[in-house]
Amino acid sequence: MTIDIFLQQLVNGLTLGAFYGLIALGYTMVYGIIGMINFAHGDIYMVGAFISLIGFLLFSALGVASVPVAILLVLVVAMVFTAVYGWAVERIAYRPLRGSQRLAPLISAIGMSIVLQNFVQLTQGARVKPLPPMVQGGYRFTLGTDAHLNVSLLQALIVFLTVALMAGFTYIIRRTPLGRAQRATEQDATMAALLGVNVNRTISITFIIGASLAAVAGLMATLYYGVIDFFIGFVAGIKAFTAAVLGGIGSLPGAMLGGLVIGMIESFWPVYFDLAYRDVAVFGVLVLVLIFRPSGLLGRPEIEKV
Amino acid sequence: MLKVRGLHSGYGRIEALHGVDVDVEAGEIMTVVGANGAGKTTLLMTVCGHPRAWSGEVLFEGRDITGLPMFEIGRLGIAHVPEGRHIFPRMTVLENLQMGGYAVDPRHFDADLQRVLAYFPQLGNRLSQRGGTLSGGEQQMLAIGRALISRPRMLLLDEPSLGLAPLVVRQLFDIIADINRDERMTVFLIEQNAFQALRLAHRACIMVNGRITTRGTGAELLADPAVQAAYLEGAAPSAEEAP
Numbered sequence: 156m157t158i159d160i161f162l163q164q165l166v167n168g169l170t171l172g173a174f175y176g177l178i179a180l181g182y183t184m185v186y187g188i189i190g191m192i193n194f195a196h197g198d199i200y201m202v203g204a205f206i207s208l209i210g211f212l213l214f215s216a217l218g219v220a221s222v223p224v225a226i227l228l229v230l231v232v233a234m235v236f237t238a239v240y241g242w243a244v245e246r247i248a249y250r251p252l253r254g255s256q257r258l259a260p261l262i263s264a265i266g267m268s269i270v271l272q273n274f275v276q277l278t279q280g281a282r283v284k285p286l287p288p289m290v291q292g293g294y295r296f297t298l299g300t301d302a303h304l305n306v307s308l309l310q311a312l313i314v315f316l317t318v319a320l321m322a323g324f325t326y327i328i329r330r331t332p333l334g335r336a337q338r339a340t341e342q343d344a345t346m347a348a349l350l351g352v353n354v355n356r357t358i359s360i361t362f363i364i365g366a367s368l369a370a371v372a373g374l375m376a377t378l379y380y381g382v383i384d385f386f387i388g389f390v391a392g393i394k395a396f397t398a399a400v401l402g403g404i405g406s407l408p409g410a411m412l413g414g415l416v417i418g419m420i421e422s423f424w425p426v427y428f429d430l431a432y433r434d435v436a437v438f439g440v441l442v443l444v445l446i447f448r449p450s451g452l453l454g455r456p457e458i459e460k461v
Numbered sequence: 462m463l464k465v466r467g468l469h470s471g472y473g474r475i476e477a478l479h480g481v482d483v484d485v486e487a488g489e490i491m492t493v494v495g496a497n498g499a500g501k502t503t504l505l506m507t508v509c510g511h512p513r514a515w516s517g518e519v520l521f522e523g524r525d526i527t528g529l530p531m532f533e534i535g536r537l538g539i540a541h542v543p544e545g546r547h548i549f550p551r552m553t554v555l556e557n558l559q560m561g562g563y564a565v566d567p568r569h570f571d572a573d574l575q576r577v578l579a580y581f582p583q584l585g586n587r588l589s590q591r592g593g594t595l596s597g598g599e600q601q602m603l604a605i606g607r608a609l610i611s612r613p614r615m616l617l618l619d620e621p622s623l624g625l626a627p628l629v630v631r632q633l634f635d636i637i638a639d640i641n642r643d644e645r646m647t648v649f650l651i652e653q654n655a656f657q658a659l660r661l662a663h664r665a666c667i668m669v670n671g672r673i674t675t676r677g678t679g680a681e682l683l684a685d686p687a688v689q690a691a692y693l694e695g696a697a698p699s700a701e702e703a704p
């Protein structure tokens with residue numbers, strides 16, 4: 156492989172990794188705080204994509220001509236509305252089951268996933284929805300006589316936005332009272348409550364943050380692929396979940412790293428091997444990690460329970 | 462300051478407290494001693510709303526707090542040092558202390574941190590260490606420090622001596638006496654280590670199978686032959702300290 160192809164796939168992998176990382180954060184945060192896999196999270200991402208699409212159409216109908224302004228507005232709208240969905244899913248389907256056996260919320264989550272898919276299918280139709288390209292242009296770097304590296308403006312935007320969000324988000328978790336309350340709830344919910352932490356509210360906020368990060372991924376997907384449908388949450392959700400497990404479920408840096416690894420596998424696999432086996436490769440890596448490092452790349456082993 | 466009246470509570474359908482009455486007066490150290498499984502922890506936890514009281518009432522500073530959610534009780538000026546310390550294991554010592562101040566004005570934090578470190582200077586060198594890596598004694602100090610950060614008016618201590626070496630226990634109980642004296646802190650202390658607890662307490666009572674059976678001053682119970690036989694047998698560390 157020549158250096159230009161390598162760099163090109165690196166850029167593409169980074170972009171994909173940003174998607175998966177953003178969605179994976181939602182899985183890992185919810186797992187950390189209430190110990191369940193929120194299987195409806197992929198569909199929250201899909202809802203975010205649809206709200207973004209509707210937002211773009213709405214703002215262009217309202218005469219917002221500037222693309223950066225439109226993206227900024229849609230970003231805010233998508234994060235807010237998707238957060239409401241994330242909050243509602245927890246409130247309706249998970250909170251009443253808290254304290255019951257582990258299987259109950261899991262089934263409830265699968266139910267919620269089906270509800271969201273069918274809801275969007277019914278209200279938006281089953282057909283693929285296109286969005287005309289909004290962010291065009293990019294940078295072309297010359298690496299040699301015949302070697303070039305193309306970085307589209309959109310790719311740069313996606314990576315920049317993701318890095319900024321992850322940095323801000325890491326700051327919140329590490330340094331603010333909200334982040335401390337969240338980690339305290341994760342480590343010992345009863346003790347957190349004794350200290351005055353409203354545990355229910357903290358869990359709600361976790362779902363809200365996870366859903367708004369998924370909304371950003373949904374917005375990016377809408378712009379990047381230009382087409383969405385009610386089923387995109389399924390595959391993206393499973394891959395992001397794989398990323399979270401790969402990085403070590405419950406670990407925030409792990410989710411980001413896992414997303415990056417999955418993105419890179421997806422982007423480099425077709426260079427060497429048959430494209431048709433790309434998803435097999437992604438899940439194959441998951442199997443290997445689970446066999447040789449069950450707690451994931453950055454997760455902590457289960458034994459360290461104090 | 463704290464009045465518990467006819468309190469019943471338990472787990473599932475099993476009742477663990479069968480009508481408990483306890484008063485804790487402002488400024489005193491009140492202790493409940495009793496064997497393992499008597500219901501001491503259940504009493505302290507029910508005061509804090511977890512488990513919920515089945516019947517009876519809990520009044521704090523004249524206010525009925527029975528049935529309030531745990532986090533609201535935690536904001537009233539009651540600080541709980543639970544059995545087993547419950548340090549947040551993957552947060553640093555400083556973060557654990559910050560959690561102690563979660564529900565109060567953060568502007569007081571630096572002053573209160575200095576106040577706590579004056580009682581527990583050992584914690585000062587370990588502020589950036591993870592809570593889970595501290596020794597048992599240090600964790601107990603951290604748990605008490607975390608409770609003090611919020612400037613509570615009442616401190617609930619559930620078996621602070623659990624699993625600690627006798628020397629550490631004595632050191633800890635001296636500090637509890639200091640806190641009570643210097644800050645006029647009301648202390649509600651639960652202990653299995655009856656000898657140390659009764660020596661410290663102004664007033665005390667004994668709990669057996671979810672009921673209070675005996676009440677008196679700490680000195681009275683320490684001298685009571687029945688109490689000695691049941692709770693102090695072999696507990697008094699040496700002859701010079703036994704009555």
Ligand SMILES: Nc1ncnc2c1ncn2[C@@H]1O[C@H](COP(=O)(O)OP(=O)(O)O)[C@@H](O)[C@H]1O
Nearest residue numbers: 472475477495496497498499500501502503504
């Ligand atoms: N979480 C629990 N679930 C069920 N039963 C419990 C629980 N905690 C304590 N008990 C029972 O309640 C009774 C009182 O226990 P506890 O309050 O912990 O006693 P103590 O603190 O005096 O040792 C015991 O019979 C104990 O087995």
Ligand SMILES: [Mg+2]
Nearest residue numbers: 501502544620
């Ligand atoms: Mg106990």
